[in-house]
Amino acid sequence: MTGNFYKRVLLAAVIIFTLMIAGCAGMEVSTGPDKSVSSRQQSDSDLKVHFIDVGQGDSTLIEKDGHFMLIDAGERDQGPTVVSYLKEQGVKKLDYVIGTHPHSDHIGGLEAVIKAFDVDKIIMPQKAHTTKLYERLLNTIDEKKLKITPPKIGEVYELGDSTFQILGPNRDYGDNLNNWSVGIRLDYGKTSFAFFGDAEKGAEDDMLANGFSLKADVLKVSHHGSSTSSSGPFLDQVSPEYAVISCGKDNDYGHPHKETMDALQKRNITVFRTDQLGSILAVSDGSKVTFPGQNKGSTNDSKTKTEESKSLTREYVLNTNTKKFHLPDCKLATSIKKENKETLKGTRDEVIKMGYEPCKSCKP
Ligand SMILES: [Zn+2]
Ligand SMILES: [Zn+2]
Structure with missing residues (x-):
């Protein structure tokens, strides 16, 4: 009798506990950052830049007039995430794929992407890497009968009626793979976006010296906000109003570094981070850039919170x-x-x- 009673109590406790866990999980799902950013409210002629949340890594989808370009695709395990994100955005064909440099947190997911979509042009630096991952990517490019287009400084490409210009890499950087990053400035109307992969100070200095305009409204902060990038003179030349940092929550590198956050704050640049917000959408109508769904106040709040917990x-x-x-x-x-x-x-x-x-x- 008593044994039965205890069994019942135990069973009830297990049920309540299970419901509690399910409840918590449910709450997390509904309040967590939305992986896919809806772009329904924008006009068809707008330029849309999606900073896809791939944890610690980079992946950016750019859309203009039904044409698409992808810059990087995160680590290999993020490939399926990027592929489904692209499908949700209606991607059938990618006009351009840029693999900024052969590090796994940039090119890892590209194999899955190239297998899933038609690709017109793939731009990658002429710097080989000895990893299996890199070899597999080259094989996939071969199988799809694609040729790698090496980046040529100053060259301009069209994406719908927006254009982008190649700004890096400017020379042979030996074994510093980050500095080999393909850098571009994307222009639509009066607005610009800048992407430089993981380019560090050395590559930034060369871009400053090569004379092309670096000015952009939005800067995708290089190397996930590492202090090895985003030198003062470089930030001053790009002079962005907004900065987007793509990094993983509580990543092992401590990205973004305090030095970078301080340098951005000192210049009054509004920062959006994928580790805090999930995927981030920026929209340009040709005269101004907006971040629909992100209100500046809440971004600053969550920034302060993280900063508080870190300090x-x-x-x-x-x-x-x-x-x-x-x-x-x-x-x-x-x-x-x-x-x-x-x-x-x-x-x-x-x-x-x-x-x-x-x-x-x-x-x-
Ligand atoms: Zn890198
Ligand atoms: Zn990286």
């Missing part, structure tokens, strides 16, 4: 051997050998500056 002083557990850091209650923290274990009170940024990497399990 919060709290206790961290460091593993001096693996150079990882954890929250005190992380399972992996409790199993660290005594001689390698250190506790520290400080901010997340301070610990990262000390050369430590956030644990992937507790994500401090």
